[in-house]
Amino acid sequence: DEVKVGDYVILHAGFAIQKLDEKEAQETIALLNEVFKEGTKAQSDRGTKEMRKKSRNKKT
Known part of the structure; x- marks a missing residue:
């Protein structure tokens, strides 16, 4: 199946x-957004913990 502008595809190494149909693509995008959102939250939580730890170390 030939790929054209506007098609959804999975890329690997360029x-x-x-090729995905639109429904499959939208489901994949939604899932990836959830994963990225959770990853960002985890990084933020980790950063907050590190800042608290550094703050405590400065006080001692």
């Missing part, structure tokens, strides 16, 4: 390895 190459389109799979």
